[in-house]
Amino acid sequence: MKIENDMHLSNLPDSVTDIFAPGFEALPFAALFYIPDDKLTLLWRNQAHAVMSGSEGRDVTGMGMFEAFPPSGDAEGSDAIAFIRKATDEIVKNGQPQEVGPSRFDLLDESGAYVEHHWQMHFAPVRKNGEIVAILQTARDVTEATLTARLAQSHRRAATSTASVAYFSYDPKTDLFLRHDAIDAMFGFEREAAGPYAAPFFERIHKDDIGAVHTEVERVLAAPHGEIASFDYRIPLPNGVERFVRVRGEIATDPIDRRPKLVGTFVDLTDIETARQELQRAVNIRESLVVEANHRIKNSLQIALSLLRLQASKQLAAGGPEAEKARAALLAVESRVRAVADVHAAIQIDDDVAQIDLTVLFNRLVQSTRKSAELPENAMLFNHPQKQIRMKSDTAIALGLMLNELLTNAIKYGAPTVEAPVALDLEICDCSQLSVTVSNADLTSSETTLAFESSGTGERLLQQFADQIGASVLRDKKDGQIVARILMALDQEHRDSAVVA
Template sequence: MNGQIQLSERPDSITDILALGFEAVPFAALFFLPDDKLTLLWRNSAHQVMSGSVGVDVTGLGMFEAFPPNADADGADAVTFIRTATNETMRTGIPQEVGPARFDLLDKSGAYVEHHWQMHFAPVRKDGRTIAILQTARDVTEATLTARLAQSHRRAATSTASVAYFSYDPETDLFLRHDAIDAMFGFAPDEAGIYAAPFFERVHADDIAAVHAEVARVLGAPHGEIASFDYRVPLPSGEERFVRIRGEMATDPVDRRPKLVGTFVDLTDIENARRDLEKAVHVRESLVVEANHRIKNSLQIALSLLRLQSSKLIVAGGPAAEKAREALRAVESRVRAVADVHATIQIDDDVANIDLITLVARLVASTRRSAELPDAAMVFTHSAEVIRLKSDRAIALSLMLNELLTNAIKYGGPGEHSPVTLEIDMTPERVLRITVENADLTADPRLDIDSGGTGERLVQQFAAQIGAEIDRAKENGRVIARITMPLNA
């Protein structure tokens, strides 16, 4: 009656107590006397297993003699809660519930292992007086440590990543939350109250419709569906915050009501840093484009000066003037090749890149125009639509092709029936292959690309600079220059 155990007149020994059937129950049971030592009378097998003391006879020992408390882990508190529960049971005759409470146990090596218990103390009565105490215990160590770990995670998340937890009842508008959420929305402690309405009012006017739509969606979705909110919060101070919410519907274990539970994350610092970086990248790109434009214009001015000087040499006439004019033409073509590169530079993925197909098409067109050749006299073909190169490699490759095209015009006598051809393709292994061909109209067995050797040296230097190889040969009355360059190198 009332949680008490009444003994009849007949049972008056430990054997009689055992006959009550506690050996067969699945929970740990321990009988002890309410004396100063809390002398142990008997325990069942489940208690031996739970306390890690199977086969150890503790009968007649005091409780704290059989199970000494851990002095390094508030052992005095453990002794206190057991004695307090015993005294209260004796005083009132009413069973006492204690826990979760810590009482560590020794392992086989003699070291203490942390344990937490849920304990129940009930009086054992005979002839109207309490003659013993029945203690039943349940090991709740795992649940206690798991809850503690979850609390640690929450505290760490809140302090290090501006993460705050919440629970929202969409039917009552009750909004239970971490204090950090109030600060995110610019509220002083206790200013906003217990409901969510003041927080909805501070969501940006352009974002609030999406917030309500997401709440409605997750309310109608199965449990486990993730709700996702990203919105702005204009504060009375004029500052704007960026908030992210992730949550899901779950049943509250206390009132059994469905609640939206999850986290708030303050992304303001991250968003501001992203915007600042975006502005800095835009400014840098603008500066690069402007610098490239100025370089291209400067090269065009240099080309104009070279052409002016060439015109003066034509007027002067004579063998020396013709030789100087040829030298100026060579310089002009090289400057023009560099100018073509700068005309096609683009900023892509934070790198100055060149579309090689566009660049070569410009180079072929300007070379053809400079040499006053018809379109059919110099033909460009390619298998790939877009090939990206960094600007430094593109400049060197452009100058190589300029030398080869200049040489092809000089020695190949291009025309509609014997054109100079330039072909580009790409292997599956991303190896770039470029072939320049022209008719072989010279009896000179040398394969030098110009008679002075300057162009030859330039081509070799540029090839080494960009990791390319060049091979030249004469086949079937044609002079062929082949360039191979791994693009992943």
């Protein structure tokens, strides 16, 4: 609400309050009347002015303006005096109302210290018989809005200087593109060389990215206000350098021309993207080296297996009880080496972590064990979930070697056939426990123990691996079957790695 710019009074009563009070006392904004003399003598002010200026209960009538409200003694105080006197002089000289602000005029608090204040002021002449006899000053405290805007500008400057962030406003209908100078630099333009429109900038966006940019602009224009527009694209510069830019913005109404504009920020991600690409290349090289190492290890183990088989054949040819024991020992070693080879063949690199799909690994072990023991295909069965069960390699390796021992024992004590096969079951129970079960026909005598025997190398290995990964091994005889089960609780670390894909 604004007061009339020019007040004509045919008569000015002796008591100024008698005429001013009824009209201005109830107004919600500060109103003050003063004489345009050297002191700027105060005639009257309403209660809103007393509240806003923090001077309730004080009678300032007849006092000079700067006596009643003394400005600070610093530069801001001098500026405050200057802009009020200048507005007063302009009214006396030209007779025209004046609008001033936001301008700073600090006020004293209760402790006598000056507190920063900013005001939007309107000055209008009050006439009697054509002569200016007083000036009406209305004021609105805009301190919060002024300081908020200043803080936002500080944030923008800080962001621009420290994080390669630059602000923009874009009018999709006129193509007018108001932006920070840093945006021109991102696109390889000299300052002001690109002109006021966005077309030259669109022309420099990578040809594979420009379609998505236009689609996103159209989408956010059709969306409700508050919808965030998101662009990530490349800028091939004329000098051969490729920059990476991220843009975030939303549609807002321009307070000046009331047109919808896309406003937001540009962020130069070139340094980050370059570092990411270099890191990705290093990861790819590392993954290739790991794959190559596993391949070479697997081949070396295959050579070792061939030598073990050759030695076992020689021992068999030699004949005799000792030769048979040596051959059995060599075959046991061969089984374990083969299991290690199968593990290395199953290792994959995924998300910077060496992982193994247990289904693939166990299937390899079943196939190689069956082939080594010359069993029919249906004499050893593998039941497992249809989905992958991926686990970190160190845990998977231990499980694979444990399974190898159990399968070897199943062949040794169960004499598997198609009619009485060895069964391997792999499952995750309630997403919290891994279960690996090997069952085979019970051909042992009733006196045969199922407990770990300290004299057995395989049993000791089985227990060591179980302790390593926090697993337990349970054995039982039931319904003519020997059942061996590996149970491993999946703690948080295992749950993160034992991902059912």
